[in-house]
Amino acid sequence: MSLIEVKNCTKIYDSGGTAVEALKEVDLTIEEGEFVALIGPSGSGKSTLLTMLGALNPPTRGKVLIDGIDVYDLPAERRADFRSSYIGFVFQQFQLIPYLTAIENVMLPLAILRYSHAEQVKMAENVLEKVGLADKAKRLPNQLSGGEQERVAIARAIVNQPPIVFADEPTGSLDTKTGEEIMKLFHTLNQEGLTIVMVTHNEENLKYVKRTIVVRDGMIENSNFHGDVA
Amino acid sequence: MRLDSIAINSLKRRKSKMLFMILGMILATATVVILYSITTAMNRELAETFDEIGANIIVMPKSDGMSLSYGGVSIPAAGSKEVMLTNDDIIKINTIPNRDNIAYVAPKVLGLTRYQGKKITVVGVDFPYELKLKKWWQFWGEKPVAVTDLLLGSRVAAMFNKQPGDVINIGGTEFQVAAVLEEQGTEEDGLVFMHLLKAQELLDKENELSFIEVAAYCTTCPIEDIIADIENSLPHARVTALAEVVKARQQVIDRFTNFTYAVSLIVVLIGALVVMMTMMSSVSERTAEIGVYQAMGYRKGNIFEIILTEAMIIGLIGGTLGYVVGIAAAKSLAPAITNMQLTIPWNPLIGVSVVFMAVVVGVLSSAYPAVLAAKLDPVEALRYI
Structure with missing residues (x-):
């Protein structure tokens, strides 16, 4: 059984009274431990596919199964619980909560789980150390550089040890060198067993992934497995 | 980290918004306290004066x-x-x-x-x-x-x-x-x-x-x-x-009391509106943030709780300060306004009731923005990123 299975999914948006087909009968499987890049021109449907895989955006038709669970068959509240335990998100603009410190941001996914404060702190400190920010835990986002904020966002995505992380253009706001460091971090996490699905426009990033899926006009144009990476 | 810590930190680090809402709550609470204290004291004074005239x-x-x-x-x-x-x-x-x-x-x-x-x-x-x-x-x-x-x-x-x-x-x-x-x-x-x-x-x-x-x-x-x-x-x-005498006196007092209630109600509604509008603007500003919470797996109830906890804190602080400011103002303004020597006491029971009411008003006026926040479509919310 694949970790992620997309079965004949179509997504139609209503855009000012006009039906827009963002995804057209997409079939896709992603195995556990894969590092997948979704690429394609703007408006091709990459982000729609990413949010659909992330249990945030139900398809108009079709099914999305993660670990064998039909996620859109779950009621909204159970689907939220599912996201909490299965999925981590990394957004392009980091999307750290500006009034919380780095460690508080990392603890956010744990706030709705049954961890004591001490456990939350320990887990957050561990992941911050893993992303190299143990010494900046008490800083607010605006006191961190772009790369550091991205690392906090990654730490937040993995703190509750989800099997999958979805990243939407994670290096889009970073300079080349910092972007490279972030991709290396993703690569390390993938090596440790984390399944990562990433939307990117940056071809430099593709050298770290195991598979590239090209999305065009709402359809998967091709899906290439790479050999050894990075 | 708990949901109330998120609410507390949100308020602590968005000081201008918080101060604006607390100020609105203080003004509303203090006005109600001033009106209530002065009119209650006046009612008592008037009633006693009326009662002393004639049998x-x-x-x-x-x-x-x-x-x-x-x-x-x-x-x-x-x-x-x-x-x-x-x-x-x-x-x-x-x-x-x-x-x-x-x-x-x-x-x-x-x-x-x-x-x-x-x-x-x-x-x-x-x-x-x-x-x-x-x-x-x-x-x-x-x-x-x-x-x-x-x-x-x-x-x-x-x-x-x-x-x-x-x-x-x-x-x-x-x-x-x-x-x-x-x-x-x-x-x-x-x-x-x-x-x-x-x-x-x-x-x-x-x-x-x-x-x-x-x-x-x-x-x-x-x-x-x-x-x-x-x-x-x-x-x-x-x-x-002498039923007619008692009735006539009571009518005067009742009219005065009703007027006070009407003014208080208007003031409370204005205060509630200030909190509601500020909360709605706050929710609107935090659309992306709410989208991030939803992506992390926060339930609607969790988001509702964060917003309402903020409202409760505002109500608690605004209500407490409003009571203190209201009584202090009533004590100093009453003689000038009423031309009477009124006794306006610090009453812990009324203080607690006022704070409780301020919390209720804060929560009720934030309920709609909180529902809007909780019902945000995560994909729509994440588009604000």
Whole structure:
């Protein structure tokens, strides 16, 4: 059984009274431990596919199964619980909560789980150390550089040890060198067993992934497995 | 990290928004507290002032024979053999359980006698209390003080051509006319008021009373309770409330109170609107943040809880400060606004109630923005990123 299975999914948006087909009968499987890049021109449907895989955006038709669970068959509240335990998100603009410190941001996914404060702190400190920010835990986002904020966002995505992380253009706001460091971090996490699905426009990033899926006009144009990476 | 920590940090680090909302809450709460405190104190003061003017309870002996009338009240005729009221009854009224709600007790004895061959009606009164009860009385001359001082009704004075300072002899006793009442347009114009003990002696009704007028503070205690107390202490008496008087006074007080409630309601609504608009703007600004929470797996209830916790904190702080500011302002503004010396106390029970109400208003006015936040479509919310 694949970790992620997309079965004949179509997504139609209503855009000012006009039906827009963002995804057209997409079939896709992603195995556990894969590092997948979704690429394609703007408006091709990459982000729609990413949010659909992330249990945030139900398809108009079709099914999305993660670990064998039909996620859109779950009621909204159970689907939220599912996201909490299965999925981590990394957004392009980091999307750290500006009034919380780095460690508080990392603890956010744990706030709705049954961890004591001490456990939350320990887990957050561990992941911050893993992303190299143990010494900046008490800083607010605006006191961190772009790369550091991205690392906090990654730490937040993995703190509750989800099997999958979805990243939407994670290096889009970073300079080349910092972007490279972030991709290396993703690569390390993938090596440790984390399944990562990433939307990117940056071809430099593709050298770290195991598979590239090209999305065009709402359809998967091709899906290439790479050999050894990075 | 708990959801309330998120709310607390959100408020702590978005100070201008928080201060704006708290200020709105303080203004609304303080205004309500000022209005409430001043009007409550004024109500009490007005009620007491009203209650002290004229009687609102009449105590009479139980009797069927009623031939004398005073102030619209029928009194058993002189010489009636029914059980009369006595001087001891004054003490009994002043010692009822509800004695703190008794303003004045004004006993009276009525009787007929003759002066210069003509019948006159004599009323024996306790002048100090009588004059407090009849604050509207205007008279020419000096206040009656001595036992032999008289206060003549205007018609009697005219009939016998008497004025203050004149000496008259009634039943062998020399009395001095201390004052003449200005025309009242009532039977009081035809009466001769004298000291109670002297009247009892003159009318041969020693220790007897015809009736007793009582002015009670009926706003602080229902008049029915006071009447029941007097009836228990004086089983031989008939106790009657002057219903119209009580009703008229209550209507004035009620109108004033209703006006206060209406103004308070408007102020609370304005305060609630300020909090609601600020919360809605806050939710709108935080759309992306809410999308991030949803992506992390926060349930609608979690997001609702964060927003409402913020509202509760604002209500708690705004309500507490509003109460303190309101009472302090009421204390300093009340004399200037009302021209009265009002007592405005710090009342912990009212303080707690005010804070509770502020929290409720804060939560209720944030409920709609919180529902909007919780119902945000995560994909839509994440588009703000």
